[in-house]
């Protein structure tokens with residue numbers, strides 16, 4: 692693997708009132724420019740892992756271990772130092788995209804001000820970048836720029852939130868279920884653009900997803916998570932065809948099997964192999 696950008700070592704996240712930790716001794720690495728997938732069933736701790744990286748966990752949680760980003764332990768940073776990293780160095784697109792924008796400020800103004808907060812650019816330059824990224828996301832840029840979040844559909848707000856993250860050109864982009872609110876075609880387009888940006892800027896991507904086909908197709912390596920632990924990791928080829936862990940087998944089988952069909956797992960596996 693090339694030079695590591697982010698290394699998570701023995702991360703533990705626990706609440707005071709639960710006996711079992713939400714995340715247990717998690718180890719994960721992302722190299723510069725690499726795209727990794729993080730998969731696992733609902734509630735296993737994927738979003739909490741992303742939040743831990745950015746110090747965005749709920750207050751009552753206890754965090755142990757190390758999160759090294761460019762060799763600095765993020766768990767030792769102050770709130771202010773974290774805020775400086777957020778957006779410009781590490782971008783996150785949340786699963787709940789509605790939280791990305793303040794409701795009563797126009798989308799364009801929010802994107803423009805976010806760009807200006809991190810890069811010393813004039814209003815005109817920031818506006819141009821904002822309109823360009825909105826266009827890349829397949830949106831009617833001028834209209835979306837002038838709109839309030841409540842004047843747009845959920846999928847449009849989601850794409851605008853993605854545009855805002857990409858406009859800052861982060862070194863690491865965390866995408867938490869970014870295509871859930873989108874139709875298949877818009878989802879493909881958004882993921883294509885993220886890949887294009889990754890090639891152009893060399894940024895690394897952590898893709899949290901339930902869509903195994905996308906994870907197989909787009910990532911360099913996949914981590915499989917169960918109950919707060921990484922149970923297996925490997926290339927898409929290894930995870931889909933040569934997995935060792937029974938949970939990975941179950942997860943791959945669940946996604947590939949259709950109710951009422953016999954031997955569908957194997958026949959679908961062949962289809963996925965030909966992607």
Ligand SMILES: Nc1ncnc2c1ncn2[C@@H]1O[C@H](COP(=O)(O)OP(=O)(O)OP(=O)(O)O)[C@@H](O)[C@H]1O
Nearest residue numbers: 706713731732733734735736737738739740749786
């Ligand atoms: N504020 C909170 N306080 C206590 N526990 C929480 C809190 N938020 C989430 N959890 C718990 O942490 C665990 C991991 O949640 P997380 O959101 O990371 O799951 P996930 O893998 O992202 O699931 P999904 O695929 O449904 O998004 C779950 O058991 C969840 O109930």
Ligand SMILES: [Mg+2]
Nearest residue numbers: 737738786867
């Ligand atoms: Mg989640």
